[in-house]
Amino acid sequence: MITEFGHFALILAFFVALFQAVVPLVGAHKGWAGWMATAAPAAALQFLLTAAAFLALTWAFVTSDFSLQLVVQNSHTAKPMLYKITGVWGNHEGSMLLWVLIVTLFGFFAAWFGGALPPTLRARVLSVQAMIGAAFFGFILFTSNPFLRMPVPPFDGQDLNPLLQDPGLAFHPPFLYLGYVGLSMSYSFAVAALIEGRVDAAWGRWVRPYTLASWMFLTVGIGLGSWWAYYELGWGGFWFWDPVENASFMPWLISAALLHSAVVVEKRETLKSWTILLAIIAFGFSMIGAFITRSGIITSVHAFATDPERGVFLLAILAAFMMLGLTLFAARAGVMQARGVFALVSRESALVVNNILLAVAAFVVFTGTIWPLVAEMFFDRKLSVGPPFFNVAFTPFMIALGLLMPLGAMLPWKRARVGRIARRLVPAFVLALAVGALAWAMQTGQSAVAPVGLFLAAWLVAGAATDLWTRTGNGEGRLRRLRRLPRADWGKATAHAGLGVTIAGVAAMTAWQAEDIRVVQIGDSYEVAGYTLTLTGVREVEGPNYVATLADMTLAREGRQISTMHPEKRVYPVAGMPTTEAALDNGFLRDVYVALGDPQVGGGWAMRTYYKPLANWIWGGAILMALGGALSLSDRRYRVAAGARRARAKAVPAE
């Protein structure tokens, strides 16, 4: 009954979305206030109906209702409750429902906080958002219905893919989707502004929180995914340049560019048409991400749904929205005149360089991702593009970005003198050089990865600190003023420093990790990078829906025991799949990482042990970046912009 109710709510939501896509748009065109005013309640209704559908599906998973095909395929009664809930989006149909739920959530947000928007713009934004919603409702209802029943309900389910039964991966999709779909809001704002034929500073301010939020969620989502790969795959890799990873990385790069160019629109009324174009492209990349993941066109580890019919439908949605956006852009870009005038050396120019580097970097990732497809279709070559390509082709952009970032972040608007800024950054630069030199001295005859990486990291962190400190002015009370700096300034410095921290982690781990592969007998000790590991025993353990082989190990340094470690190999009998659960001893400066292998013919167990310097800095940096985004998002001026509605509503009681 609840299932039918959810199904019905989903169909209703589809029709509400169709209504909301048409009526407010016509109203805005004709100037009919009544028609425009329907957008906000429709957005709310659409969200509530979708939420009801989502809850109904969640209920089916929680109660293990095996009359639902989806629950049968992705759940099991013995599965822990947490994974029964996360199992809702651990499959194609459910994850699309989550996707569309977030589309309507953002629409609801825009309706709720969009009171300060001019009524026509608001109506158009919500209408475009509803078009996106309607397209995906259609996709779900016609190709991926989660509410299909079983003719004969089985006794139990087939269990969720064991890889997804993990906290890191369980919460990876919702964050990614919040990020992907948040960019639909930027797209809606861009298309609405194009229809409106005007882009001004206020538009820049309205669109920025959504972009910032998307970027922040993408950062968290990508971070979670990479963290999961690190501890789950058994050898501590954190980034593989897999097509599906790239699919999330491209929107991240583009949204980073977009949130910087929106600042220029907001503060200086320049870069308008570029910002609009970026907003359209950013959502395009989000949908390409959905397409790559869902269609399985570029097969990869993640493509758990492989179905051409769905792929074609998604491709049609992608093409329709890109054509709509780009056609409007071509027709209307001329009316968006740049207003701000600035010198060649200025914050504006620095942000243009930022945008060029980020956009071209995204382009490189894009070419690398689709090249195997292009080469096979047009050149009849079956080839692979893997990490060696991306490391060579992508890294230079990050180095250039890192080198310029502290300088660019401190340049004033309009006109700047590099000399003055550079003098302030001298201490940061010297410090960074010292760190780089230290890294160079610590290693002998290895690659330049660690010295360059640690130099950049120190330069970014010290540069961000210098930026904040410079903002406090001169004389007494600088510390007090530091505390009172706008949150946006703190957010910017935190995010920039976060990138530095991540670079430090990546560089140190790439250059200095130590690996050890061997057969260990029970009772034996061995040494890796100054740590002594002892295998004290191996036993079988039974989990709720798996059985595990678990090793007991002790970790010691200089004869003193630091901790015990328990690497596991699990087998999920229902799904028939094994997983490795590596044991980690986390530290600020290093991780010790142990993965358990197979029992050997001559006795003993295969063991892989790693010493991973600065491993946690990779994700620590991602957390800092996301925190920076959150700080910036909580800045006073967005609250003021949102609050303007209430003030106005009071002033003008009847409209």
Add this chain to the structure above:
Amino acid sequence: MKRLAAILCLLLMALPAFAVQPDEVLDDPALEARAREISAGLRCLVCRNESIDESNAALARDLRLLVRERVLAGDTNEEAIAYIVDRYGEYVLLRPQTDGANLILWLAGPLMLIIAGGVGLVFLRRRSRAAEPAEAALTEAEAARLREIMDD
């Protein structure tokens, strides 16, 4: 529980082990390091986007052993890679070759950077020479509303 243990045993036996195994490792650390370096650049054919160095698949193990065989036989890194490519095609190369159509792939980034840099420079120069636009492009009401919204 007994049945579960039986299933477990069966599964364990059938399961491929993880990546490089202790019995594959060469005695000479220099040769082993070279073998690892070569393996990291070769794709596991049956898995998706994983190098044979990372992969758990049985085929990856065969390839790893083959690489070690070639290294022991005195091949240089290039010769060993060429040996594998001859048998499995360029699909195994994770780093695409820099010939023919692949030049498009390799040059796409640098070319795009040059184009974007050129367009950016033209834009910046034009902006730095443009005249300040006349203010009051907004109507009085719009300006008031903008002030209201933008006021920090």
